[in-house]
Amino acid sequence: MSDAAPRHPVVFTRVGIWRGARVALPLWIGMLPFGLVVGVISAGKGLSLLETLLMSGIVYAGAAQLLALEMWTDPTPVLAVILAAGVVNIRMAPMGAALSPWLDKLRGWQLWGSLATLVDHSFALSMAEQRAGGRDAGFLLGMGLSLWVAWMAASAAGHVLGGAVQLPAGHPLYFGGIAAFSALLVPLWRGPGRDLAPWALAGAVALAAQHLGVAPPLPLLAGALSGAALAAWRETR
Numbered sequence: 001m002s003d004a005a006p007r008h009p010v011v012f013t014r015v016g017i018w019r020g021a022r023v024a025l026p027l028w029i030g031m032l033p034f035g036l037v038v039g040v041i042s043a044g045k046g047l048s049l050l051e052t053l054l055m056s057g058i059v060y061a062g063a064a065q066l067l068a069l070e071m072w073t074d075p076t077p078v079l080a081v082i083l084a085a086g087v088v089n090i091r092m093a094p095m096g097a098a099l100s101p102w103l104d105k106l107r108g109w110q111l112w113g114s115l116a117t118l119v120d121h122s123f124a125l126s127m128a129e130q131r132a133g134g135r136d137a138g139f140l141l142g143m144g145l146s147l148w149v150a151w152m153a154a155s156a157a158g159h160v161l162g163g164a165v166q167l168p169a170g171h172p173l174y175f176g177g178i179a180a181f182s183a184l185l186v187p188l189w190r191g192p193g194r195d196l197a198p199w200a201l202a203g204a205v206a207l208a209a210q211h212l213g214v215a216p217p218l219p220l221l222a223g224a225l226s227g228a229a230l231a232a233w234r235e236t237r
Contacts, residue, residue: 008135010105020122020142027121028150034062035151039158041069049159056155060117060148064088091224095123101130102137110141117144124185131190198234202227 035056042052059065064085071081095118096103103111114137122143129139189195206223214222 008133010102010135010137012106012110012138012141013136014138016136016138017142017145019136020126020139020144021146022142023125023139024122024143024146024150027147030121031062031147031150032154034066035154036158036161038062038065038069039155039160040162041066042155043159043162045069045072047159049156052155052159053152056152057148059085060119060151061085061089062151087218087221090221092118094224094228095120098127099123099130099140102126102140106137110137114141114144117141117148119144119147121147194234195231198227198231201230 038056039052042055047055055065059068067084067088068081071077071084096115099118103114106114118140122140125143126140185199202223204223205226206219209219209222
C-alpha cells in the first residue's frame with residue numbers, strides 16, 4: 001500500500017473542515033502579495049471591483065489570473081487567454097490523482113467543492129496529512145475554503161487601494177509568496193532517497209527551459225511534469 005493512503009476508512013466531517021481552515025490561517029500571509037497584485041492590475045485594466053471579485057472567486061488561481069491579465073487587451077484574445085490559463089493549471093490534474101485516496105471516497109458537493117478550492121497550498125498540506133495517516137477528507141475542503149476567503153479579501157484590497165499600492169520590483173512583500181511556497185516543501189519531503197532525484201530533475205528542467213528562452217509558463221510546466229514522471233516511474237518499480 002502507498003504511504004499516501006490513509007490507514008483507516010476515509011470520513012468527511014465538520015471537525016475536519018474546521019481543522020483544515022485553522023491550519024491554513026498562517027498561509028494567508030503568502031496569499032497577500034499575490035492577491036494585492038491581482039487586485040491592482042485588475043483595476044489598472046479597467047475591471048470593476050465586482051468583476052475582479054468574480055474572476056478571483058471563480059478562477060481562484062493566482063498564476064492563471066496574472067497571466068490572463070497580462071494578456072488582457074482590447075479586443076481581448078479570449079481563446080489565447082483560455083489556453084494559457086489551461087497550461088498553467090494543468091498541474092492540478094496530477095494533484096487530484098495524488099489525493100485520490102481521499103477524493104475517490106467523496107461524492108456530490110464534498111467532491112466538487114474540494115476540487116474547486118484545490119490550490120498548491122491545500123494540496124501540499126493535505127498530502128502531508130494523508131501520509132501521516134489522516135482519514136478526514138474534510139481537511140482538504142476546509143483548507144481550500146479558508147484560503148479562498150484570504151484570496152478574495154486580498155484581491156478586493158488590492159483593487160480598492162489601487163494606485164496606493166505601487167510596490168517597486170523586488171519589494172520584500174513579494175517574497176511572502178515565495179516563502180509560502182518554499183515552506184510547503186517541508187512537510188512533503190520524505191528524504192533524499194525518495195524525493196531528491198525528482199525534485200532536482202524538476203528544478204533542472206525548469207531552469208534549463210528558462211535559460212533557453214522558453215516563454216512562461218512552459219518552463220514551470222516542463223519542470224513539474226518531468227519531476228512527476230520520474231517520481232511516478234520510481235513508485236511503480
